[in-house]
Amino acid sequence: MSAAQPAAGKVTWGFTASLDGFLAGPEHDMSWMAHGPQLDPEISARLAAGVEVIISGRRGYDAARAQAAQRDDLTAEAYGGAWAGTELVLTHRPEELADDPAVVALDVDVVEAVRRAHELAGGRDVHIISADIARQALEHDLVDELQVFSAPVMLGDGTRAFEVPGGRLVRWELVGAIPGAEAAFGRIYRPLRSDDR
Numbered sequence: 001m002s003a004a005q006p007a008a009g010k011v012t013w014g015f016t017a018s019l020d021g022f023l024a025g026p027e028h029d030m031s032w033m034a035h036g037p038q039l040d041p042e043i044s045a046r047l048a049a050g051v052e053v054i055i056s057g058r059r060g061y062d063a064a065r066a067q068a069a070q071r072d073d074l075t076a077e078a079y080g081g082a083w084a085g086t087e088l089v090l091t092h093r094p095e096e097l098a099d100d101p102a103v104v105a106l107d108v109d110v111v112e113a114v115r116r117a118h119e120l121a122g123g124r125d126v127h128i129i130s131a132d133i134a135r136q137a138l139e140h141d142l143v144d145e146l147q148v149f150s151a152p153v154m155l156g157d158g159t160r161a162f163e164v165p166g167g168r169l170v171r172w173e174l175v176g177a178i179p180g181a182e183a184a185f186g187r188i189y190r191p192l193r194s195d196d197r
Contacts, residue, residue: 008121009124009125009126010125011126011128011142011143011145013127013146014128014147014149015148015149016148017161018153018158021160021161023159023160024060024063025158027063028064029158036149036184041082043178044079044080051083051127052121052122053117054083054087054088054126054127055090055127056133057090059130078127086104087102088103088113089103090106092107110136113133114142134162141191141193146191173192174188175188
């Protein structure tokens, strides 16, 4: 008789967006986040506590490395440095990241990436920090929760929170406010799936 597998944790997607809907400025610039309300480190630590695996994209990874000298803890480290776990970077050229022991580079589709992330997470949560990967995960109904914050800036260009040529409606239900993140309009939503009434 085999041991029972741990229940899978949630797949969450979280970001801070500008008022005009961007997650990063041109060239993945994140300096604008310094102009938003700063979260109490306790809030970041609380959000990070349940997360074991982060899934990120290659463009964001490359930008973070290129901008390392300019970024502070808020924009250089997941959850402002409060998180420790495994980061999966999805890339078609994983061999190029072989020298970075801080990440696991994978050349797989989003469905396989989430499956592997759940395996590694051992029942804890998986968190997506890439708009493009989150969009793909939404296409397969793989996102269980959205954690969103707002910064009082407009960027005019950059990486949009959600971009689908021709559009696509994704409906969300408010779960509630994130305690302590009222100044940043911190909210948690869950997707309304087709079987939700």
